[in-house]
Amino acid sequence: MKLKEFAKQLGLSPTTVSRALSGYPEVSEVTRARVVQEAVRLGYRPNVNAVRLKTGRVGAIGVVMGRAGEFHFAEFMAGMAERLITEDTDILVIPMANPESDAEMQLYRRLAESQRVDAMIVHSPRPNDQRIALLHELGMPFLVHGRSDIDVPHPWLDIDNEGAVRRATSHLIDLGHTRIAMINGRQGATYALHRDIGYRSALQSHGIEVDPQLIVNGNFTDELGFRFARSFLEQPKRPTAFVAGSMMTALGIYRAARSLGLQIGSDVSVIAHDDVFPYLTADNMVPSLSATRSSMRAAGTRCADLVLQILAGRSPLEIHELWPVELILRESTGPVRALQA
Amino acid sequence: MKLKEFAKQLGLSPTTVSRALSGYPEVSEVTRARVVQEAVRLGYRPNVNAVRLKTGRVGAIGVVMGRAGEFHFAEFMAGMAERLITEDTDILVIPMANPESDAEMQLYRRLAESQRVDAMIVHSPRPNDQRIALLHELGMPFLVHGRSDIDVPHPWLDIDNEGAVRRATSHLIDLGHTRIAMINGRQGATYALHRDIGYRSALQSHGIEVDPQLIVNGNFTDELGFRFARSFLEQPKRPTAFVAGSMMTALGIYRAARSLGLQIGSDVSVIAHDDVFPYLTADNMVPSLSATRSSMRAAGTRCADLVLQILAGRSPLEIHELWPVELILRESTGPVRALQA
DNA sequence: TCCGTCAACCAAATCGATTTCAATTTGGTT
DNA sequence: AACCAAATTGAAATCGATTTGGTTGACGGA
Structure with a gap:
């Protein structure tokens, strides 16, 4: 009709x-x-296509999906979906080319020029992220989930990674830990950098020297958590505590500790970041996992909301939301038991 | 320009x-x-929108996303993305209303009529799934990921859930287990039904009576895995083996067993289904988890491929792919140690 | 009575491509 | 040289809406 x-x-x-x-x-x-x-x-x-042609509006928000298919991503999208369900707007998922490459930039350029989306959400930005410069230059509305130091004004929503890790680390120090390992996310992203800063500043403000050997970076997988933790724990001067980037990493650390006969919570303390998943909860791990906690799903919902606001005319320049992160202490953290040799 | x-x-x-x-x-x-x-x-x-208006093609495949934000989903989508990256086609994620409700059907109807997608992928179909009938009736090209018994012809790609679980169960029986608990997925979906059939047929063909008390259904979460397993293991005539629907469920079972001082692999055997995640692998669990294994990501890639074929003119009616499922034995399965009272 | 205002509606131009149908050029044959 | 088929190219109609710039009629005030 x-x-x-x-x-x-x-x-x-x-x-x-x-x-x-x-x-x-x-x-x-x-x-x-x-x-x-x-x-x-x-x-x-x-007819949607006729409307789109005439009005220039598309009714879709673009999200570039990393190839890693991270588990966070699904949660974030579920959150977006929750907000958009009442709106006449859908989510366009775009497969991502290799990051940092020309291909990635071209993808963004094509996307912005092809009128397939009204706005975009940029994930895991890097400190000097050219995607942001590009979108700004092209005039495509966008929101950054995370932050960037690039000197182009951009709206963002981020969680307080630095503060969260600082508190987590400080807490471990208060418990008497001095050798604290840091299993951070992939190098490059701002959030990993912020966590690194939080970690270092906590140590420094307590007069503890940073041991670069105790800092590692990598994907958020059980596998890497295990490998890193295992190699740390096999060292003679082994760490007594871990700060880890994700629940999966924490699973790996638990496994490594167990494999060496060490007790989590007494021999080794662990605090991880919990993005809040419906299928795996920090409270249910054994022992329950102390965690810095911030809902990925809620972030998705809010990001969708903010994008809608931008599209409705709100000035992007004033949008900067920094979400606090809860630190929830459970059984995986405890005082140092004995001084290591 | x-x-x-x-x-x-x-x-x-x-x-x-x-x-x-x-x-x-x-x-x-x-x-x-x-x-x-x-x-x-x-x-x-x-201009994409002009092209779309004129040609009637949209360049997008629709996927309805459940509210549960299941972790499988991200993997499936990552797989689709891999296939579509070379194509000029993107994925449209549509937030799902409550399943089984009128709202769900209306969503599909709206979507099909609104010309926002060229084709759709239907997930977790039910035995008598009206969505399939609807899409067929509306003439919207679609592919079912899973299967349905509905008497409307439809193209599908599914894994051999029945066979996989039958083999898993049979293997446990061969090891001497007779009380085998089944922690299945949410009731309603065909795949859960098929797994149920596989489980029952294995028992029956070995002359073991099915105990309905040992069969439960629920979401794939660590939490539920734990609760179900815990309550099973506290029974006087407790099961000596588990067949579980997901890795998360398996995590819960491991935890439950441990909390009761039972050894996985000797006191209790476990086989779970592994959808193959990059961040959590059966091989890395302790003890390593025996699993029926089939890659969700590969399924996503193939589904995208098949949809493209349908859009290119291939007859949907002939598309029926049943993927075999590997059974990979690791340390979580072993012979029954002692007969329970 | 006449005019101005306002509410309610409409004709036609427009968005930016694709595609039908027709026109032109080219090259090969006789 | 004349003709025809094949190879190229174009003009104009079309997809299905939105929106600009009207028109119409009712009503109130002068």
Whole structure:
């Protein structure tokens, strides 16, 4: 059913019908009601592509999906979905080319120029992230999930990674730990940098020297958590505590400790970051995992919300949200038991 | 840069330019080469929305995302993304309303009628899944990931859930287990049903009576795995083995067993289904987890591929792919140690 | 009565491509 | 040289909406 045909059935012009459905004021309430009602009855829906061509609006928010297929990502998207379900907007997932490469930039450029999305969300930004410069330059509305130091103004929502890790580390220090290993995320992303800063500043403000040997970076997998933790724990001057980037990493650390006969919470303390997953919870680990905690899903919801606001006209420049991160202490942290040799 | 303008710069008509870029044969190779080259140089790209309006094709495959934000989903999508990265097609994620409700059907109807996607992928179908009937009726191309018993022809890709669980269960029986608990997925989906059938048929063909008390259904979470396993293991006539629906469930079972001082692999055997995640692998669990194994990511890639084939004209009716599932034995399975009272 | 205002509606232009149908050029035959 | 088929190229219609710039008629005030 096309507009023309539908309008004819109603004895109205396409103009009036279009206005009635889009909520323009120049149409009488009586007519509008009739149009709306008949539209439902006859099943008329404007052709999306025609609307898009004419208005230039697409009704979709773009998200570039990393190849790693990170588990965080699904949570974030679920959050976005929750917010967008009432809106007439959907999520366009774009497979990502290799990061840092020309291909990645070209992908963003193509996307911005191809009018396939109204706005984009940039994930895991780097300190000097050219994607942000590009989108800004191209005039594509966007929101950064995370932060960047690039000197281009950009709206962002981020969690307080630095503060979270500082508190976590400080807490471990308060418990008497001095050799604290840091299993951070992949080098490059700002969040990893911020966590690194938080870790170092906590040590320094307590007068503890930073041992670069105790800092490692890598993907958030059980596998890497295990390997790093294992090699740390096999050292003669082994760490007595860990700060870890994710729940999966924590699983690996638990496993490594167990494999060496060490007790989590007494021989070794662990604090990890918990993005809050429905299927795996820090409270349920054994022993329960102390964690810095911030919901990825909630972030997704809020990001979608902010993007909608930007599209509705809110100035992006004023959007900077820094979310605090809870530190929840459970059983995986405890005082140092004995001084290591 | 619009087509008209671009064509003028080249001294050609829009018609020829359009043809040259779309690869029509009626344009000389010399001209085509020039057009293509200049398009790159001047940065001309056809306006997607105009193309869509005119051709009726959208360049997007729709996937309805459950609210649970399951971890499988991200893997599946990552797989799709891998296949689609070379194509000019993207993934449209649609937030899902409550399943089984009117809202869900309306969502599918709206989607099919709104021309926002060229095709859809239906997940976790139920035995009598009205979504399939609806899409078929509406003429929207689609592919079912999983299977349905509905008497509407539909293309599908599924893994051999029944066979996988039958083999897993049979193997446990061969090891001497007779009380085998089954922690299945949410009731309703066909895959859960198939697994149930596989489980029962294995028992029956070995002359073991099915104890309905040993069969439970629920989401794939560590939490539920723990609770179910715990309550099973506290029974006087406790099971000596588990067949579980997911890695998360297995984590929960491990935890439950440990909390009761039981050894996985000797006191209690476990086989779970492994969808193959980059961040959590069966091999790395302690003890390593025996699993029926099939890659969700590979399924996503293949599904995307099949959908593209359907869109390219392949008859959907002939598309039925049943993927075998590997059974990989590791340390979590072993012979029954002692007969329980 | 006449005019201005306002509410309600409409005709036609427009968005930017694709594609049908027709025109032109090229090259080969006789 | 004349003709025809094949190879190229174009003009204009089309996809289905939105929106600009009207028109119409009712009503109130002068």
